[in-house]
Amino acid sequence: MTDSQALLTTAPLGTNPVAPVPAAARTAADVVTPELVARLTRGVAGSGRTANHTPFTGARLADLPESTPEDVAEAFARARAAQGAWAATPVKARAAVLLRFHDLILQRQGEILDLIQLETGKARLHGHEEVQSVAVAARHYGRKAPAYLRPKHHTGVVPTLTKVTELRQPRGVVGQIAPWNYPLELSVGDALPAFVAGNAVVMKPDTETALTALWARDLLIEAGLPAEVFQVVIGEGPVVGPEVVRHADYVSFTGSTRTGREVAQGAAARLIGVTLELGGKNAMIVLKDADIEKAAAGAVRACFSSAGQLCISIERLYVHESVADAFVARFAARTKAMRLGNSLAYGADMGSLVGERQLETVTRHVDEAVAKGAKLIAGGVARPDIGPLFYEPTILDGVEAPMAVCTEETFGPVVSIYRFSDEDEVVERANGTPYGLNSSVWTTDSRRGHALAARLRTGTVNINEGYAPAYGSVRAPMGGMKDSGLGRRHGSEGILKFTEAQTVAQQRLMPLAPxxxxxxxxxxxxxxxxxxxxxxxxxx
The missing domain is CATH 1.20.5 (Single alpha-helices involved in coiled-coils or other helix-helix interfaces)
Incomplete structure (x- = not known):
């Protein structure tokens, strides 16, 4: 299929209950025009050429500049030259850029939703989650940044004689390495607090989702951000990523735990700070007093949003044995009723996987589990009739520890059901993984839910929802424990990490000496x- 052809959805496989949704008339060629690509890539440092593709069809979307190590160094030099003037801009003026950006992204959301869908294969509603998240972050830091960054006065070593002020200085140029799965939220969404804190940013988005990041950059410039303060470099991770780490004053990375360790080692060698949001094998716990209907509906959202390609989505589902059969029946019915689609319109419940590697991992995990005795409750098959990378939302029962799907991060639309008998047991099993990013507890007893949440070793816990409440509450920190990362986004920690604390102490009347x-x-x-x-x- 060529770029000029419409994105189509065909009929479902003969006996498969998961239905497709109709295709929209708008095509990739209508959205990704040569004029758009030329505008978005203007000023991007790149001596070579590369390309990205849409998961919906595998067709090429755009030719893009490809950055060399020399191009990365040049981008940092430009950002560093511009950062001083930006840092000298009053914080309220910097914050006003974010508030204008908030309004623009809501006004122009149709444009970015098309790009998100074409580059990631997401259902449109899941793309809108990114728009919501970025707008919320822009509003929050646009309103709160002056207070977060305001000089703070502390009692000195000798009250009245020692006057102490804590200042927050920008780190300089932040190197950001962004992933493909949430190309708006995890690119510009994470960069917003860095900008308002007075930093410049050199971002390396994933090549396959670079247009989304470039569109966001263009919109921020329209909102008033100086263009040189926001640089983008594009290229293969093993080539460009280490160069970003080598030149940055601070590194923000979202991706796999394996690559995160390499980034951390590179940052440590240079004695610079780093934030890492890494993998997860997140658990949802359904207690015996939970509302089963609401829990089943919530599990669909928690497990299959963005086709499960979300670091905080649920891959392990623990259900109390007394309600397990009723829950599984309701969850399976809802899952089988989901609509798959590849159209640039609302209506689909789930979209495509993003690439061949994800499809291979999902297929391997499911096939191995079934071969070793796990039972398919729903899904378990690819859907090439809809698109080359579609895979049905899948529920597995009877999964045991030797199976890869039990312990490895799948990062796809696959969830395993486990039964438990008491809360001590389920806490131990939920915590029994190297990861600690997100978890979910379902109960009608609020006190019980909070008590159980406090025992879970994850950076966020959601009660009676899967992931959205904790992630969307941007006044509070969000991040991972254990192998799921270092540092936090959101709240005061999400902006102060992009600053250096400086203490200024003034001694008056007498010295601290005889x-x-x-x-x-x-x-x-x-x-x-x-x-x-x-x-x-x-x-x-």
Whole structure:
């Protein structure tokens, strides 16, 4: 199929209950025009050429500049030259750029939704999750950044005599390596707090989803961000990624745990900071008092949004044995009723996987599990009739530890069902993985849900939902424990990580040394008495 042909959905396989949705008339060629590509790639450092493709059909979307190590160095040089003036811009003016960006992205969401779908294969509603997340982050940091970055005054070592101010200085040029699965939210969404903190950013998006990141850059510039402050480099990860780490003053990385370790080692060698959001094998726990209908509906969202290609989606589903049969029946019925689609319109419940590697992993995990005795409750087959990378939402029962799907991150539309009998058991099993990113608890007893949540070793826990409440509440931090990462996005931690704390202390009236005729012994006695008095006055 060529770019000029419409994206089509064909009839479902003979006995398969998962139905497709009708195709939209708009085509990839209508969206990704030569004029659009020329505009978005203007100023991108690249001496070579590469291309990206749409998962819907496998067709080429655009030819893009490909950056060499020399191009990366040039991009950092340009960003560094522009960063000083941007940092000198009042923080309220920087924050105003984010608020204008908020309005623009909501006004122009149709454009970016088309690009997200074409580059990732997502259902349109799942693409809109990215629009929502980025708008929320832009509003939050547009409103709160001045308070987060405001100088803070602290009690000095000797009250009234020592005046202490804590300043927040931008780190300089942030190197950002963004993944393919959420190309808007995990590119510009993560860069917004870095910009408002006074940094420049050099971003390496995944080549297959670079148009989305470039569109967001173009919109930020339209909102008032100086163009040189936001540089984009494009190329193969093993070539361009290490160069980003080599030149950056701070690194923000989202991707696999294996690559995250390499990024961390590169940053450590240079003694620069790094934030890592890595893999997950997230668990959802359905307690015996849960609302089974709501839990089944929530499991569909938690497991199959963006075809399961979401670091915080659910891959392990623990259900109390007393309600397991009822839950599985309802969950399976909802899953089998899902509509697959490749159209640039709302209506599909799930889209495509993004690439051959993801399809191979999903197929291997499911086929191996079934061969070793697991039972298919739903799905378990590819859907080439809809597109080359479509795979049905899949539920497995009877999964055991030797199976890869039990312990390895699948990153696709596959979930395994496990039964449990008591809460101590399920906490141990949910925590029994190297990962610790997200988890979900379903119960009608709020106190019980919070008590169980506190025992789970994950950076976020959602009660009676899968992932959206914790992730969308941007005043609170979000990130992973254990092998799921370092650092946090969102809230104060999400912006302060892009700054260096600087303490300025001014001493007044007398020095912190013998003075006014005191010898060493008298000064020591004076300070000892002063320390006792400060403790008695409960000074901190």
């Amino acid at each position: 003075s006014f005729g005191m010898d060493d012994e008298k000064y020591a006695a004076f300070m000892s008495t002063s320390l006792k008095v400060m403790k008695a006055l409960r000074l901190r």
